[in-house]
Amino acid sequence: MTKIVFIGAGAMAEAIINGLTKEEKISPENIHVMNKSDVEQLQQLKKAYHVGIVCEEKKALCEANIVFLAMKPKDAKEALTDIAPILNKEATVISVIAGVTIQTITNYLGSRPIARVMPNTSAAVGLSASAVSWNELVSDEEKLAIIDILESIGTVKTVSEEDLHVVTALSGSGPAYFYYFAEQFEAAAMLHGLEKTDARQLFIQTMEGAAQMMKKGDFEPKELRRRVTSPGGTTEAGVEMLIQHKVGDAIFACINAAQNKSRMLGKQYE
Template sequence: MTNIVFVGAGAMAEAIINGLTKEEKISPAFIHVMNKSDDRQLAHLKETYNVQIVCGQKKALTEADIIFLAMKPKDANNALTSLAPYINNKATIISVIAGISIHTITNYLGNRPIARVMPNTSATVGMSASAVCWNELVSEESKLLIINLLESIGTVKAVAEDDLHIVTALSGSGPAYFYFFAEQFESAAVEHGLNKGDARQLFIQTMEGAAQMLKKGDVEPKELRRRVTSPGGTTEAGIEQLMEHQVSEAIFACIHAAQNRSRELGKLFES
């Protein structure tokens, strides 16, 4: 059985642990968690998922097949430095730390199989849109294993490492943009007299339905929009306002700014 160690016990680590145990990918007996603080969270993980808490037990690192780096970026420097002497040569590293490159991780942990993953917070409900990349030392067998593990929290796409910056902007930060739109649509509906609860449920169902239409994949988004937009109708009136207020330009600027910030954060860590 594959021995897994999570270094870090925050929300993303828990989401992955939840997926692995719920989908029975890995027995809780082979999932180990360590964290530099927050005993309450560690106790919660133990009680909820029956995983093994191994803080201070470096032996877990020496016996690990896979090590998930799930600490906060600000803690990564000290954590990687302290972990390096204990990680065995066969272990594959999977990092979910935003902005820290494979090259940088290699500088800390040596030349070994390393993968980087950019999930999003929808991993909590098993609906993450994750992207993964790896170095040349990750075998084809290990790639399949990593993808299989990550599929417990949603869908997975393999990408080039440089593309993780745009993935961070698109799907990593994407849920926040969606929630922002939900806020605005809900507020507008309430301002025009609709009950807040009704507004939210109608918006959710509308988005779920639209997402399913897109997921079918047989019709382009532009055509789906055209089919809803009758000439002279209500949808056209709304679309005209979106165009007038330059929403398209705002979305492009949003994605551009987010991916630029991802690159900046990576450089800050490496410097």
């Protein structure tokens, strides 16, 4: 029977628990959570998802066959040191920690099956774009089980551990870029007289429509853009400003900085 413990009970842990319980992949009594000190948050998760809280003696952790690491990179050392003596020798570890490598986790928890996953917070609505990488100790059966868990929160791609850096920059952090665009587009539309609620609804629907058009896959984004852009029209005027203001350069710099940070976090907390 699959028994899961989440070490770390913040935004990412909650998004995954939400997906797992909604899809009824695992019964809530087989999911336990623990964190550092925020007892209220544990109680809130218990109330919302009917999951258990890891007790003082850490019985659930001893019995877990899947352990999610869901704390910030800076807290990984302390958390891994604490759980190392308690963890079941057979347990598979699934880390969502940005940057921190399988080798570093192995150094703390010993040689065992370890998967690194980069989900995103859209897991909370079943739409995470997750990528996963594993060490050679993860069996084919375990890989299928991990993919099954991750599919309860969205889509999953298997990538090399090296590629997780750019995945983190693109899809791990990605939702934040769209929220930033939303803030800017909303503010700009309001400056020209639109109500906030109207601006928001129009922007959301536009993002969703554009995403669906790309998903349909009939045309490359460049061709889809061409079809919106009437010669001498409004889109041309708008896109010209994006080009003049070097938004393309800003996007390259954004991905470069985020993937570099992922590498640096890995080194800083090894």
